[in-house]
Amino acid sequence: MAKKILLCELNVSEGRDEAKIKRITEALTASPNITIMDIDSDADHNRSVYTWIGEPEDVLAGAMNITKQAVEEIDMAGHHGSHPRQGAVDVVPFVPVRNVEKDEALNIARRYGKFLGGLGVPVYYYEDAATKPSRQNLVDIRKGQYEALPEKMRDEEWRPDEGPFAFIPKSGVTVTGVRFPLVAYNVNLRTDDLEIAKAIAKRMRFSTGGLRFCRAIGLALEDRGLVQVSMNLTNFEKTPIPVVYDLVKSLADSYGVGIADAELVGPLPLAALEEVIRHSLRVRHFDMNQIIETHLLG
Amino acid sequence: MAKKILLCELNVSEGRDEAKIKRITEALTASPNITIMDIDSDADHNRSVYTWIGEPEDVLAGAMNITKQAVEEIDMAGHHGSHPRQGAVDVVPFVPVRNVEKDEALNIARRYGKFLGGLGVPVYYYEDAATKPSRQNLVDIRKGQYEALPEKMRDEEWRPDEGPFAFIPKSGVTVTGVRFPLVAYNVNLRTDDLEIAKAIAKRMRFSTGGLRFCRAIGLALEDRGLVQVSMNLTNFEKTPIPVVYDLVKSLADSYGVGIADAELVGPLPLAALEEVIRHSLRVRHFDMNQIIETHLLG
Numbered sequence A, B: 001m002a003k004k005i006l007l008c009e010l011n012v013s014e015g016r017d018e019a020k021i022k023r024i025t026e027a028l029t030a031s032p033n034i035t036i037m038d039i040d041s042d043a044d045h046n047r048s049v050y051t052w053i054g055e056p057e058d059v060l061a062g063a064m065n066i067t068k069q070a071v072e073e074i075d076m077a078g079h080h081g082s083h084p085r086q087g088a089v090d091v092v093p094f095v096p097v098r099n100v101e102k103d104e105a106l107n108i109a110r111r112y113g114k115f116l117g118g119l120g121v122p123v124y125y126y127e128d129a130a131t132k133p134s135r136q137n138l139v140d141i142r143k144g145q146y147e148a149l150p151e152k153m154r155d156e157e158w159r160p161d162e163g164p165f166a167f168i169p170k171s172g173v174t175v176t177g178v179r180f181p182l183v184a185y186n187v188n189l190r191t192d193d194l195e196i197a198k199a200i201a202k203r204m205r206f207s208t209g210g211l212r213f214c215r216a217i218g219l220a221l222e223d224r225g226l227v228q229v230s231m232n233l234t235n236f237e238k239t240p241i242p243v244v245y246d247l248v249k250s251l252a253d254s255y256g257v258g259i260a261d262a263e264l265v266g267p268l269p270l271a272a273l274e275e276v277i278r279h280s281l282r283v284r285h286f287d288m289n290q291i292i293e294t295h296l297l298g
Helices: A018-029 A056-073 A102-118 A146-152 A194-204 A241-254 A270-280 A292-296 B018-029 B056-073 B102-118 B146-152 B194-204 B241-254 B270-280 B292-296
Strands: A005-012 A034-042 A047-054 A089-098 A123-127 A174-178 A183-189 A214-221 A226-233 A259-265 B005-012 B034-042 B047-054 B089-098 B123-127 B174-178 B183-189 B214-221 B226-233 B259-265
Touching: A005 A056, A005 A102, A005 B292, A018 A034, A018 A047, A018 A056, A034 A056, A034 B292, A047 A056, A047 B292, A056 A089, A056 A102, A089 A102, A089 A270, A089 B292, A102 A123, A102 A174, A183 A194, A183 A241, A194 A214, A194 A226, A194 A241, A226 A241, A241 A259, A241 A270, A270 B270, A292 B005, A292 B034, A292 B047, A292 B089, A292 B292, B005 B056, B005 B102, B018 B034, B018 B047, B018 B056, B034 B056, B047 B056, B056 B089, B056 B102, B089 B102, B089 B270, B102 B123, B102 B174, B183 B194, B183 B241, B194 B214, B194 B226, B194 B241, B226 B241, B241 B259, B241 B270
Parallel strands: A089 A174, A123 A174, B089 B174, B123 B174
Antiparallel strands: A005 A047, A005 A089, A034 A047, A183 A226, A183 A259, A214 A226, B005 B047, B005 B089, B034 B047, B183 B226, B183 B259, B214 B226
16 A cells, blocks of 8 residues: 655744743654654744645644644634734645645645634635635735734635634634645756846746746846746646746747756655656656655555 | 675476475575565476565575575576576576665675585576686586586686585585676667667677776667667666756757657666656756655665
8 A cells, every 4th residue: 555645734833932832842752653854844934834745644633633722722812913914823735745636635634624613713615715706815814913813703605614613812723735746956057137037927827828837026136137937836736846947948049048057946745856757858657656765655 | 783684596496396486485584674675487498586675694694595595496407598607596596775885795695605505406606706816707607508517627727616516416506696786778769770770779889999887789670660779788877867868869960860769778776766856857966865765765
């Protein structure tokens, strides 16, 4: 049986009180059979982000453990920080990494949502778990942040998917769901002309006629005297990284501009490299199990 | 502590007697903490090849267990098969895959060689473990095969590195050592002109002026009406796959020939993909720990 890997990235609204952070963290580190990839507390954001992986049931158990502690410890009344937020446990995406079908991840997210509802916390499902189109996007759900909740929670449009239909000052609301692994890919151009980066970003991104699973903006990298096409690829199977590279390169060529270098930011699943091998080395029939290390992943 | 992965590929000269193969195989499968990647018995070759990975000490223990059984079971007197061979346990390369330095692998190979010597089997060290240049290449050591051993074992030039300086009819000799993981990379050209493949292979391979860690030959793929530049890359860090691809492509261009596709044959370490990401996606500062699955490798 192939081992399954699910990832959970859990955001809590506490990045300053070290004693609280320690107790919240311990609820996760005491959870068995998970591998914690990253813990990042930011005092300015007043937020901590926990990222861990494991078999789906173990990942869910870890999420429940840390959530129970965080809901106890954190009081959102009076929470301030520079990062947008709506709840003590703010956003909790579950991300299928390896051998996990979307339905299985959805089942985990929904059981997690029901658990939160049982703790008395209103819950919205988002992304692939959304119950209506207006809840797919975190930005839409979070509009007005925590401070807008008292009014929202009187509007039928914002009836939660789990938990009480009421403003709960201490916990606020939690957004949870399932999303495909995101690849953050930035390509830096050998020019300081920001208009070129913006024009290429416009051709690249889905919303203005580009690739189906590509979001893109043009940015200036003032320190380096370069500009950047900064992209999020929301489905690397259908919009592969090397295809994105080739198209950026071809568009840059059309402006007479070269590519200086590029960045892949943050974690990415091994599967995201499959198309790199197929496309860039022209190996049409590569089997990822040829990679020796995969034999240790079960 | 980063987990270490060493690979062992052990070749024994028995591919026909199922009862013997079963007992030999069981000596390996009963060894703890190793992951067997492949077992391939070939009756025509009269040979079985075992490939496994694990922490260096566990891999060595497994090699000792299977070797003891194979040396007991197999009598080389009267062995016939289509694959060149010299011993009951014929060739045993140890290959560093992950977080294993060459010196550590050499230590394992030498302890394995001494163990074999202790069983009364003459041993030659080859590749990175060779004690003189004439023993680096398996082809040189194996010249004349098993049948040439009675005469060789009277020549001081062939004094073994371990074990008795004598022809041992039952076991023959074993060759063991350390080699860098080999990448077999074949690029197929959109032409049936074999001379073009041969000319490109000549430019690619080290021995005729090409890349330092590249061996290459030109072949016809008659079924497909194509030709192939068939390459072995003996050090993918210093002669990376995408650089090899680019040079083949550029040489093919110079003949007006396109690349049809390519093949990566057999197992390869995850590390071989690092330069693909850096080179083909222009990501200069990629950290292989960004790949989520690496967190499960320790």
